[in-house]
Structure formats: structure tokens, C-alpha cells
Amino acid sequence: MSAPTIDLSTRPRPNRGLLDLTVLGIELRRVLRNRRTMIFMVVFPPVMFLFISAQITGKDDVMGPGIIANVGAYVMVSMALYGAVLATTSAGASVSIERASGWSRQLRLTPLNPVAYIAMKMISALVLGAIATGVTFIVASATGHAHMAARSWVECALIILVGALVFAAFGLFMGYLLPSDNAMQFIGPVLAILSIFGGIFTGPISTDSLYGKIAEMTPIYGFSAIAHWPTTLTTSGTYGTFKFSWVVNLVVWAALFVAGAVWRFRKDTARV
Amino acid sequence: MLDVMTTSTAIELTALTKSFGSVHAVQGIDLSIGQGEVVAFLGPNGAGKTTTIDMILGLAQPSSGTVAVFGLEPGDAIAHGLVSAVMQTGGLLKDLTVKETIRYTAALFAATRPIEEVMETAGVTEIANRRVGKCSGGEQQRVRFAMALVSDPELIILDEPTTGMDVATRRAFWDSIRADAERGRTVLFATHYLEEADAYADRIVFVRHGRVVADGTPAEIKALGSGRAIRATWEGVTREELRGIPGVDTVDIRGDQLLVHAKDSDAVARFLLTSTPAHDLEVVARGIEDAFVALTGDEAEASAALPAFGDDTPDLPTTENSEVR
Secondary structure (H helix, E strand, C coil): CCCCCEEHHHCCCCCCCCCCHHHHHHHHHHHHHCHHHHHHHHHHHHHHHHHHHCCCCHHHHECCCCECCEHHHHHHHHHHHHHHHHHHHHHHHCHHHHHHCCHHHHHCCCCCCHHHHHHHHHHHHHHHHHHHHHHHHHHHHHCCCCCCCHHHHHHHHHHHHHHHHHHHHHHHHHHHHCCHHHHHHHHHHHHHHHHHHCCCCCCCCCCCCHHHHHHCCCHHHHHHHHHHHHHHCECCCCCCCCCHHHHHHHHHHHHHHHHHHHHHHHHHHCCC | CCCEECCCEEEEEEEEEEEECCEEEEEEEEEEEECCCEEEEECCCCCCHHHHHHHHCCCCCCCEEEEEECCECHHHHHHCCCEEEECCCCCCCCCCEHHHHHHHHHHCCCCCCCHHHHHHHHCCHHHCCCEHHHCCHHHHHHHHHHHHHCCCCCEEEEECCCCCCCHHHHHHHHHHHHHHHCCCCEEEEEECCHHHHHHHCCEEEEEECCEEEEEECHHHHHHHCCCEEEEEECCCCCHHHHHCCCCEEEEEEECCEEEEEECCHHHHHHHHHHHCCCEEEEEEECCHHHHHHHHHCCHHHHHHHCCCCCCCCCCCCCCCCCCCC
16 A cells, blocks of 8 residues: 655644624524524513503603613613623523534534533623624614613624623533533523522512512622612712622622533543 | 654553553553554453553553553653544533534634535535534534544544444444545444444554453454354264264253364364264354453353353354443
């Protein structure tokens, strides 16, 4: 048998950034095809918004003296945030399906760098979160049930997207931690409970009560408080109180989720 | 790193071992596979085939010993698209279509073959837009094969690729692999289907209990299965008369029919025809399954399997579907 030579220069290692558009496109189509995810991400939040805002009229729709935004805008931010958190968490948690199906093992037989893979998951989570937020914002704006200053729309949307990325890390952590059958079923109820503690379905929770003090420590609380803060803009250009503890809450939970995801991810990709 | 490699070896395993706690899955394998060879890695379940393959692919870390793929670390060989694999199960996303799956894989490599061409070779063009979850086991295996082809690798490793396929699908699958190997690709496949190894490999490496117990061409392996069987008719033959013939290993008699196994079957046949009343003589190579049992079975199993005549004896050569365990 001849001894052919192999020219490695015709077989380069892939030399591209973290983002591959083909792969990202396929990833997004996968999620968008999933009817259950789509309903919870893009149908449920705007429908809930319409349902709740329709019952808030007249004096009830006023946030406070001088405040530009109406209560409808506050509800819109809550619903958009809920949809975005659900979207990013599901996108992150989809690694559990990939682990169970052996897809992540298959990917190890390709030049794909595991870190690039995680980056891609985060980007697709971000795009999905943007879709969820966008749909709710568009429905709320088009129906006229929400109004606030132009800059508040932009500020709220940006805060929701950045904060939702924290939950992509939460999804990844759960996706690497839990077996595939349970991951999604577990995450839905957990997010619902965290949303209640975060005041998503009730409006701001006072921290005077014991319940409020507990709620203040939960992951969505800080995120929700920061995301709603731009809605407190008044006609004189001032904002409501901003508590530093909200940022501490979000940063601490972000650190915990990222650390957890990294820990499980290392365990998952270690060669045994 | 050198740009041009001059190594003619596709896979080089040196004193390779792998233990999981007290389980010694691989107990010292030395193996060298040259470029362009089509090699069957044959052994019963639990022989260490999959563990060895995982180490060749860099999915598992050897406990000791070394693995070189085209002279490189497994991870480097994969990064350069030199090696790809068709795994036994899994490795597919049910909610992607066949074409999306292949495009996804292709997007991860620097240099790839055209997707349409790869789908044609693997025979998945007709099902390109079908969801992977809706494909049959055989079709999914073709999808895995297509994924393995996109990087145009120099080496393809297949781990029991035809498990669960029916006979016709299996044959069609091997025809595609064989046709593809004609282009000079090195192929290593693990199997416990004996006929597969015999029919499709140029070389068979037998493993048992994590060790290589035999290595050679299918003909050599069959010869290692100690000789041939001789059938003949001899009215009134007795065991004692047969045992007296020089070179006979085992003896069985059914009425006037006799069956003996012998390493030097020619000498025994000559003796039977010239010095005894035996007639209608027939010499048959022992099936590869016999060789398999003799080589890899435990000694007790092997000797029990030797005098095969009548009863549950399969006609030689063995049937397509026979499987060990």
C-alpha cells in the first residue's frame, strides 16, 4: 500500500469567530418550531398584558403625580420581562436535550470549541429574548394601552435584554444539572414562583413585611425593580428612588448562575 | 507543526489501557492501522471496542499508553477534519431536518465537501427535508454517515453502525461505505456481526477482554479457527475407526454420516478416500463464527462449540443474521 502524504495546509483548522450564522440560524429555527415554547414566549405575555391592562382604566391607570408612564406601561414591562426570562432560560436549558440525545458528544467530534458553543447558546437566547420583548412592546404600543416617554421604552427594553441574559446562564446551569426529561418541567414552575416573588404579576412588593423581605432576595426581584425603574420618569425629568440593593441582587444571582453553569459545563465536557 | 505529514499510519495505539475503577475495559492494546486499510474491530459486547474507539476519538482519556491519529493527538486530528465517526446511537437532534443537521455539521469545519454531494453518497437526498425524529433507524444511520463525510476525512470510524438494521438496509449501508472506501479512505469499524467483518473488511482485529487476540486477513482468521470440517458417508463407521485416523481433532457420527474436524484436512480426506470405504466426501471451511468462538470464547465455551454436527449446527457458512450474544 502506498503511503500518501497528508497536506495539513489544505485542511486548516476552522478560523472563525464565536458566531456562525448558519448554525445560529438553525438554532433559532429549532426553538421557533417548538410550539409550546412559542406559546409561552410570544403569545402568553402579550395576551396577559391585554387581559390585565383592559381592567386598569381611568384613575387606576395613573402611576403617580407627574409620572409620564401609565400603569399599562408598568404591566407591559412586567410581561415582556417574563417572556424574555422564559425565552432565555429555555434557550439555555435546551443543552439538557442536547446532552441526552448525544448531540453535545457528537459536537466534540467537530472542531467546535465548547466555549464557542456556549457563546452561541447565549446569542440565540438573546435573540429569542429580544423577540419575546419586542412582541409584547409592539402589541402594547399598537393597542395604545401602554404609553411612556420615548427614552423609557428604549431603557426598559435594554435592561430587560441584559437582565434576561442572566437567566440564560440560569438555564444553562439547570440544563447541565438536570436530566433532560425534568429540566423543562422543572424550570416552568420555578420561573412562575420566582416571578411572583419578583412582583411580576402583582406590581411592586413592599419590603416592610416578612414576605417582602424574602421576596427581595429572590432572583427576579432585583431585575424586575431595575427594569421598571425607567417607568418612574416624571415630566420634570426626575426618576423614582433607585435602590443599590437591586443591583446587588442581580449581580449576586448572575455570579451564582454563571459559576454553577461553568462548574457543570466543566464536568460535562471533561474527558474521562 | 509540520504542514505535510509523511506518516503512512492512520492509527497508532501503543500499550493502551483504560480502567473504570476496578473494571479494566482495555488491558494493553498495540495496534497500527495503515492508510487506506478497511479494518474490522471484532469482538463480543464488553470486549472494549467502544472504549478503544472513544480513546481514538479523544472522547476518553487513556489510563496509560498513547494514541496517535495520523501522528497527531486525537483532538488535533479532529480539528483538522482528518477523522470522523459514526456512532452507534444518539448524536442527532430530533427536531432538525436531515439537511439542517448536515449543514450544521458542515458549518463547523473549515473545509468541507458540497452538502448535496455528501447527501447523495450517503443516500439521504430523498429524505433531506424530513425531521430526523421521523427517520427510521437505518435512515438515521445514513444521516450520521453523511455527517461523517462532510469534512471529507481521511479516516472514518464506525461503532457498530448497523445495529438494528434489517438485512437489506445493512447491505445497502455497507455498499455505500465500501464504495466510499474505494477512494482511499481508511475505515475502522467495530462490529459483533461476524459476517460483516468477513464480508467488508480487508483485515480483522479480534478483541476480547480488552486485548487483541488475533489480527489478520479474514482468510487468516478463518484458518486460525483450526482447520476445516470434512463430511462423508461411511456405512457402519465407528468412532474408534475415525479417531484412529492421523490428524483428526474431533469426531461426530449420525447414522452413516460422519463429520470430523482437522487442521490438515487434505491428509484426512486423502486417507478417507484411499484407505476406507468413505464416499461422497465434502470439505468445508469452518465458518467465521466458529473461529470467533474458538478465539474469543472462554475455553469451555470454545470446546463445547467445536464438534458441530446435526442438532443446532448452522449450515456453513453461517447465516447472515447470526450474532454473538
